[in-house]
Amino acid sequence: MEAVLFFVAAIGALGGAIGVVAMRNPFYSVLALIVHLFSLAVLFLLLSSAFVAAAQVVVYAGAVMVLYVFVVAYVGGGEESAWEPIPGQQFIAPLLGIAIFIELAVAVLASSLLALGTDGPDVKAGFGDPAAIGHLLLERFLVPFEASSILLLLAAVGAIVLAGRQAVDGTPGAGSPGTPREREPGDPAPGVPTTGAPVR
Amino acid sequence: MSIEWYIVLSSLLFAVGAMGILIRRSPVVILLCLELMLNAGNLALVAFSRMVGNQQGQIFALVVMVVAACEVVVGLGLIVAIFRRKLPLDVDELRELRG
Numbered sequence: 001m002e003a004v005l006f007f008v009a010a011i012g013a014l015g016g017a018i019g020v021v022a023m024r025n026p027f028y029s030v031l032a033l034i035v036h037l038f039s040l041a042v043l044f045l046l047l048s049s050a051f052v053a054a055a056q057v058v059v060y061a062g063a064v065m066v067l068y069v070f071v072v073a074y075v076g077g078g079e080e081s082a083w084e085p086i087p088g089q090q091f092i093a094p095l096l097g098i099a100i101f102i103e104l105a106v107a108v109l110a111s112s113l114l115a116l117g118t119d120g121p122d123v124k125a126g127f128g129d130p131a132a133i134g135h136l137l138l139e140r141f142l143v144p145f146e147a148s149s150i151l152l153l154l155a156a157v158g159a160i161v162l163a164g165r166q167a168v169d170g171t172p173g174a175g176s177p178g179t180p181r182e183r184e185p186g187d188p189a190p191g192v193p194t195t196g197a198p199v200r
Numbered sequence: 201m202s203i204e205w206y207i208v209l210s211s212l213l214f215a216v217g218a219m220g221i222l223i224r225r226s227p228v229v230i231l232l233c234l235e236l237m238l239n240a241g242n243l244a245l246v247a248f249s250r251m252v253g254n255q256q257g258q259i260f261a262l263v264v265m266v267v268a269a270c271e272v273v274v275g276l277g278l279i280v281a282i283f284r285r286k287l288p289l290d291v292d293e294l295r296e297l298r299g
Contacts, residue, residue, distance in 0.1 A: 006201045010209050014217025017213050017236050021220035026228045033232050040239055047206065047250040049258045052242075059265055064235075064272050067265075071276045072228055075283045085292045090223060102209030108204065113251075116204050121253040128258055141259050148266040155270035162277035 006046055012039030030068045037061040049128035206247035214240035225291050227282070231275045238268045 016036025023029045035061045044053035078171050086092075108116070115121075126132050217236030224230055242261045249257025282289060 003201055006205065010205075012217070013209065013213060017216040017220075020229070020232050020236060021216060021223065026226055029229050030234050033235060036236065037239070040243060043206065043209075043243060043247055046201070047246050048248070049246050049255075049261075052246055052258050052261050055262060055265060056242075059269065060235075060239075064269055067272060067276060068228070071279060075228070075279060075289060093222035094219055096222055097215045100218050101211055101215035101295070104214065105208065108207050108211065115251050116207065117202050118204055118251075120250045123250075123253050126209060128255055132255055133258060133262070136255055136259055137262075141256075144259075144263055148263055150269055155273045159273045159277035162274065163280040177221075198281075 002046060005042065009039045009042035009046070012036070013043065026072050027069070030065060030072055032059050033068075034065050047128075048123060048144070051128060051130045051133040054130075203247050203251045207244055210240045210244040210247065213237075213243065227275070227289060227291055228298050230291065231272060231279075234271065234275075235268060238264060238271075 013036050015035075016032045016039060019032030020036065021028045023032060037056060041053040041061070044050075044056060138196040214237050217233045217240060220233035220236065221230055242264050245257045245261045245264065249255060249261075255283065279289065280296070287294060
């Protein structure tokens with residue numbers, strides 16, 4: 001039963017990962033990543049870490065993916081141009097990916113960790129449940145916990161500064177919706193000298 | 201299932217994510233592939249924590265999740281800023297910082 005569940009989740013995770021890379025439309029890539037994240041949550045449950053699995057579903061598949069969907073809907077899922085700055089990139093890149101996998105596989109197979117081939121030791125019933133993780137986070141790992149909360153605050157402030165600057169000092173009419181899309185950057189706008197450089 | 205299977209799956213997922221970063225040129229998809237690589241690392245961390253019967257690896261995985269969320273927020277903020285300045289959303293055309 002456990003083996004069946006593992007292989008179903010592994011195929012889902014791998015299929016989702018390949019879907020992220022292979023889909024042309026970024027929106028479908030985001031949907032494939034959601035499949036991948038749910039499969040990973042199942043794998044975390046199989047590894048008896050219930051809290052990490054719940055956090056995976058709530059934080060990743062819930063919050064982060066909603067952010068991705070909003071941004072993809074905002075910037076639009078454009079096709080990638082066929083222009084390749086590095087000749088043969090589409091063929092070299094998979095080879096490099098396979099090389100990374102071979103390297104990691106050699107590292108796993110040649111490792112001297114004897115417990116790698118076992119199922120791991122028998123653990124108590126409370127292994128990895130929210131109570132145990134909470135005790136560890138708030139007692140032993142209190143400093144990393146607080147540091148990560150400061151990191152989250154800094155990231156939120158940084159995102160506001162990055163994405164909201166043009167609304168403050170932008171050109172007149174930048175706040176009204178639809179205005180940025182009226183002219184393409186390359187088009188000679190009426191009444192504007194065609195310097196060609198986009199507004200920084 | 202033995203822990204080895206999880207580690208092999210994790211390295212496979214990491215390789216797929218790295219390949220995606222090398223192939224794709226849309227910054228949104230590159231961020232998605234970064235997520236793939238971070239999640240592969242998370243899977244390895246949780247598998248090793250199960251292997252030694254110790255929950256500290258799961259704490260590590262949770263901290264990695266926090267860092268990944270921060271990276272996503274800043275990265276998507278950058279993408280929105282690039283889009284608002286009407287610059288092309290293609291990492292090969294945004295090459296002004298290259299020496």
